Amino acid sequence: MTKKWIMLASAFLFTTAFLTGAARFAAEDAPISISEVMKEAMKGGLNKKVASGEASAEEKDRLLVLFKGLAENEPPEGDLESWKAKTEALVNAAEAAVKGADDAPAMLKSAANCKACHDAHRP
Numbered sequence: 001m002t003k004k005w006i007m008l009a010s011a012f013l014f015t016t017a018f019l020t021g022a023a024r025f026a027a028e029d030a031p032i033s034i035s036e037v038m039k040e041a042m043k044g045g046l047n048k049k050v051a052s053g054e055a056s057a058e059e060k061d062r063l064l065v066l067f068k069g070l071a072e073n074e075p076p077e078g079d080l081e082s083w084k085a086k087t088e089a090l091v092n093a094a095e096a097a098v099k100g101a102d103d104a105p106a107m108l109k110s111a112a113n114c115k116a117c118h119d120a121h122r123p
């Protein structure tokens with residue numbers, strides 16, 4: 001009888017812990033992969049559109065979300081410090097675009113240097 005109660009109690013505790021963890025995970029934004037950012041922001045042209053000054057406020061916000069997501073990734077290749085510097089420059093540029101800063105287009109263009117980053121960090 002006691003054994004049964006212990007088992008029930010531990011099953012209950014396990015379920016509660018699991019659900020709490022799952023809820024916490026769902027509440028946070030799902031992580032964004034490097035590949036997603038490349039497809040949507042780089043190859044997809046969102047970065048270019050924002051740099052051209054023709055993007056809507058939603059598009060600028062989306063670019064910032066993508067670049068922040070990119071910065072949270074670890075580079076598949078190359079030095080972590082270099083990756084941080086490059087992705088931080090992208091985040092700063094997207095933040096400047098969201099704020100409507102005059103130098104945002106220039107910042108975006110120089111930060112989104114495809115070749116420099118691919119040479120250093122693309123496997």
Ligand code: HEC
Binds near residue numbers: 076087115
């Ligand atoms: C801050 C660094 C960085 C910058 C800037 C960057 N890339 Fe990338 N890109 C990467 C990395 C790292 C990968 C490899 C991802 C992997 O294999 O996990 C990649 C992969 C890609 C891919 C393949 C994605 C896939 O999985 O299908 C494309 C396409 C791409 N980049 C386009 C571009 C273009 C176009 C630009 C410039 C406008 C650009 N990237 C700028 C880091 C960067």
